[in-house]
Amino acid sequence: xxxxxxxxxxxxxxxxxxxxxxxxxxxxxxxxxxxxxxxxxxxxxxxxxxxxxxxxxxxxxxxxxxxxxxxxxxxxxxxxxxxxxxxxxxxxxxxxxxxxxxxxxxxxxxxxxxxxxxxxxxxxxxxxxxxxxxxxxxxxxxxxxxxxxxxxxxxxxxxxxxxxxxxxxxxxxxxxxxxxxxxxxxxxxxxxxxxxxxxxxxxxxxxxxxxxxxxxxxxxxxxxxxxxxxxxxxxxxxxxxxxxxxxxxxxxxxxxxxxxxxxxxxxxxxxxxxxxxxxxxxxxxxxxxxxxxxxxxxxxxxxxxxxxxxxxxxxxxxxxxxxxxxxxxxxxxxxxxxxxxxxxxxxxxxxxxxxxxxxxxxxxxxxxxxxxxxxxxxxxxxxxxxxxxxxxxxxxxxxxxxxxxxxxxxxxxxxxx
Amino acid sequence: xxxxxxxxxxxxxxxxxxxxxxxxxxxxxxxxxxxxxxxxxxxxxxxxxxxxxxxxxxxxxxxxxxxxxxxxxxxxxxxxxxxxxxxxxxxxxxxxxxxxxxxxxxxxxxxxxxxxxxxxxxxxxxxxxxxxxxxxxxxxxxxxxxxx
Numbered sequence: 120x121x122x123x124x125x126x127x128x129x130x131x132x133x134x135x136x137x138x139x140x141x142x143x144x145x146x147x148x149x150x151x152x153x154x155x156x157x158x159x160x161x162x163x164x165x166x167x168x169x170x171x172x173x174x175x176x177x178x179x180x181x182x183x184x185x186x187x188x189x190x191x192x193x194x195x196x197x198x199x200x201x202x203x204x205x206x207x208x209x210x211x212x213x214x215x216x217x218x219x220x221x222x223x224x225x226x227x228x229x230x231x232x233x234x235x236x237x238x239x240x241x242x243x244x245x246x247x248x249x250x251x252x253x254x255x256x257x258x259x260x261x262x263x264x265x266x267x268x269x270x271x272x273x274x275x276x277x278x279x280x281x282x283x284x285x286x287x288x289x290x291x292x293x294x295x296x297x298x299x300x301x302x303x304x305x306x307x308x309x310x311x312x313x314x315x316x317x318x319x320x321x322x323x324x325x326x327x328x329x330x331x332x333x334x335x336x337x338x339x340x341x342x343x344x345x346x347x348x349x350x351x352x353x354x355x356x357x358x359x360x361x362x363x364x365x366x367x368x369x370x371x372x373x374x375x376x377x378x379x380x381x382x383x384x385x386x387x388x389x390x391x392x393x394x395x396x397x398x399x400x401x402x403x404x405x406x407x408x409x410x411x412x413x414x415x416x417x418x419x420x421x422x423x424x425x426x427x428x429x430x431x432x433x434x435x436x437x438x439x440x441x442x443x444x445x446x447x448x449x450x451x452x453x454x455x456x457x458x459x460x461x462x463x464x465x466x467x468x469x470x471x472x473x474x475x476x477x478x479x480x481x482x483x484x485x486x487x488x489x490x491x492x493x494x495x496x497x498x499x500x501x502x503x504x505x506x507x508x509x510x511x512x513x514x515x516x517x518x519x520x521x522x523x524x525x526x527x528x529x530x531x532x533x534x535x536x
Numbered sequence: 537x538x539x540x541x542x543x544x545x546x547x548x549x550x551x552x553x554x555x556x557x558x559x560x561x562x563x564x565x566x567x568x569x570x571x572x573x574x575x576x577x578x579x580x581x582x583x584x585x586x587x588x589x590x591x592x593x594x595x596x597x598x599x600x601x602x603x604x605x606x607x608x609x610x611x612x613x614x615x616x617x618x619x620x621x622x623x624x625x626x627x628x629x630x631x632x633x634x635x636x637x638x639x640x641x642x643x644x645x646x647x648x649x650x651x652x653x654x655x656x657x658x659x660x661x662x663x664x665x666x667x668x669x670x671x672x673x674x675x676x677x678x679x680x681x682x683x684x
Contacts, residue, residue, distance in 0.1 A: 473572055473597035473661065477540065489572045503573045503595050532541075 126430040133422065133513050136161035140513055147483030150518045150525075155301055155329060155462040155509030156487050157351050160415075164354055167414035168407050179406055180380060180397075194406055197413035198396070204416040205346070205363055206337035213362040213369070213396040214409050218328045219253040221347035221362035222295070224375040224399060225324055226257040229293065230264045233373035236292050236322060240266040243290040245321070247272040247280055247307070248499060249300045252492040254326040258295055267292065274499050278303045278452040282311070291321040298330035298346075299460035302491040302507065303452030304435075306330070306459055313342040322368070328352055329460050332511070333431055335424040344368050350408065355415035359408035362399070369395035376401040427512045431461040434510045434519055438463050441523035447530060451500050464491070464505035467526065470533045472504040478529040479506075484522055540655060541598065544648035548602035553609055558591035562676040567668040569660055574600045578668040582676040587611045587619050590669060599649075599658050604665025606645045611669060616677060622646075623666055630659045 134140050137159045142149050151159065171193055177186035179194045195209075202212045215221045229236050238244070244258050244267050262269045270291070272280045278300075287294055294316040299306045309325060316323035324345040330336055332353035338346045345368065350359040364372070374381055374392055378401035383391040392398045419427065435456050442448050447468040453459045467475055476488035486508045490497045497504060508522055557564075561579035568575040574596030581588040590608045594601065607626075611619035625642045626649070634654040638647040652662045 471597040473574075473599070473658070474541075477655070477658070494573065497573065503575075 125433045126426075128422070128426050128430040128512060130430070130513065130515050133161075134515075136163060136418075137513050138162070144483040144485070145481050150482075150484040150521050152508040152510060152514065152518065152522060153485045153487050154332075154352065154511035154514075155460075155507065157357070158332065158354050158511055159513065160354055160356065160411075161418055163418050164356075164411050164414045168356065168411035171410045172407050176407065178403055190406060193410050194404070197409045200413035200416050201361055201409075202363075204420065205331075205361075206339050207363050208366060210394070210396055211363050211366050211369060213364070213399040214404050215347075215360040215362050215399075216358060216405070217253075217349045217351075217360035218251075218326055218347045219257075219360075221360050222254055222324070222326065223257045224362055225345055225372070226261040227375045228372045228399075229322075230261055231373040231375070235371040238262075238265040238267040238292055240268075241290060242267040242292045243270050243288070244268070244293045244295070245270045245272070245286050245291050246294075247296045248274045249278075249280065249303055249305060249307075249493065249496055250295075250297055251301050251326060251328070252494070253328075254295055254297055254324075255495075258293070261293075272296075274303075274496070277454075278305050280305070280307060282308075287312075287315045287319060287321065289319050291316070291319050293324065294321050295324040295326070297326040297328075298336070299327075299333070299462075300452070300493070300496075301329050301462055302464050302493040302496050302505065304460045304462045304464070305453055308458075309341045309343060313344075316344075317342070329462065332419070333424075333460060334428045338363050350412040350415065353412075353415055354418055355412040356408045359405045359412050361412075364395070366395070369399070372399075374398050374401070378402045380404070422512060430512060431510055432456045434514055434516065435459065435461045435463065437516055437519045438508060438510070438522070441519060442526075445523070445526060445530075448526065451496075451502065451505050461511070462507055462509040464507045466502050466505055467530060467533075470529060472502075472506045474533065475506045475526075475529055478532060479522070479525050482521075482525045482528065484525045486522070539651040540658070542648040542651065544606075544645050545598060545602040548605040548645065549598040552601060552605040554590060554612065555593065555605065556591060557593050558589060561589070561591065562679060563672045565668050565672040565675070567664060567671065569596070569600070569664055572597070572661070574661060574664055576600070576604060576665050576668050578604075578665065578672055580669065580672040580676050582616060582673060582680060585617075586615050587613065587673065592665065592668070594665070596664065597658075597661055599652055599661040600664045603646075603649060603662040604668075606649075607665050607669060610644060610646060616673060619673070620670070623670055626666060627663065629653060630662055 175189040177190040179191045270286045313323040323343045327348040331348040345364045351357040381401040451464040472488040488506045564579045566577045576594030578592040610622045632653045
């Protein structure tokens with residue numbers, strides 16, 4: 120295959136690291152366009168996890184025996200790798216289960232005793248209309264617990280945030296928003312929003328699930344307070360996520376979950392808590408998964424996030440062009456690659472997204488259908504659901520063409536367009 | 537694809553039977569499939585132990601819409617007990633993972649959904665209208681029982 124213009128990525132070499140990509144589905148070569156939901160894992164990541172479990176595995180922390188020390192070293196080394204990957208410091212990285220847990224950790228900490236931010240009636244929490252449910256529902260729940268009011272930035276017809284409102288104001292205590300939308304693909308102006316939050320003394324919290332796998336992210340350059348992402352969308356296993364927080368903020372937050380490992384001293388009358396990040400890692404953490412996540416960070420760094428981003432821009436442009444050329448197909452979200460991730464939602468006139476997804480699967484093409492855990496976005500654009508194609512470093516231009524051809528076959532089968 | 541999307545299913549999808557909400561009615565229910573956003577609003581009238589009418593409106597994929605259309609053909613005009621038996625037969629077919637030969641005497645056009653049972657992600661689509669009907673009918677029967 121010819122390396123695409125604008126992309127310097129050797130995709131065929133990359134694909135050799137992902138054996139699943141060479142399988143067939145329904146008698147056709149698999150075309151995997153669902154990485155925004157979960158990515159595949161390269162051999163290097165699988166090998167890193169396997170080697171750790173085979174040679175060094177034990178529980179971490181507290182142990183004096185050799186394996187426990189080796190496991191602890193590997194786990195803390197993984198923390199350092201992730202921190203460097205983000206441009207943060209070692210103690211600013213908390214391992215969680217996923218973004219959902221990272222966001223809930225903050226939302227519950229903010230209403231637990233000792234929170235540096237006190238929320239109550241008259242205070243506001245601000246989100247946006249394009250959030251994944253994981254960055255919406257926990258804030259609705261926080262408002263229910265505290266009596267605070269939920270506000271949000273609305274969406275424009277073009278799939279961008281309408282920032283010309285007073286959704287962030289002197290009553291705002293928390294501003295939570297996605298870096299890149301999982302359903303629209305929209306990349307939000309993180310720095311501008313973080314600055315607005317800081318100007319009114321509000322905490323800024325970013326869901327980076329769709330950004331960190333696809334582009335270089337420096338939490339310091341973004342100027343945010345807290346930043347969450349998950350491993351399984353960036354070549355790592357399920358079960359491991361990250362909450363990064365500025366040291367002074369993590370140090371001031373009370374714990375979310377209580378239990379082992381997060382304590383300083385425990386007596387029957389009460390307990391004191393460990394410093395961050397241990398304060399937020401109650402119980403035995405995800406050990407081998409965290410080590411695999413560090414291997415995934417190394418893999419992505421070796422390929423180069425800028426190279427990956429450039430490759431995905433080429434793929435996304437080709438996909439948008441292909442969809443725009445088809446009658447009866449509507450893209451839901453920004454229609455150019457400018458300030459845009461690689462997830463592209465679309466709907467076909469006269470064919471329900473579920474039927475689109477099923478019919479594409481018959482051709483070996485994996486896309487996701489539904490509301491993508493962003494039901495308010497579907498409502499905003501007047502569709503019950505969408506089909507979504509999302510690419511990653513291992514996808515090719517030929518696969519984009521296969522999707523566009525596949526959509527035309529779907530239209531023929533269903534007698535649409 | 538043909539084993540899933542039988543011509544009977546496509547016919548009911550394109551030309552649904554008994555569609556549209558009608559007055560009067562005993563009970564109205566609204567059921568949703570939270571994983572995909574499909575929804576149906578459904579009304580029933582039960583008279584003297586017979587399903588006198590089922591009317592509905594909804595949005596969703598071909599499977600959910602066609603299955604609801606077929607369901608109305610099967611239950612309207614039948615005694616509640618007989619209609620519930622058809623519900624049970626359809627549910628059993630959907631849970632069979634392709635391992636059941638459906639009885640056309642009982643399920644009529646519903647036999648076209650046998651292939652759907654091989655697609656676990658789509659079974660809940662096929663059951664959406666049936667679940668709404670069962671819920672509404674149980675409420676209607678309970679109301680009627682309370683009156684007598």
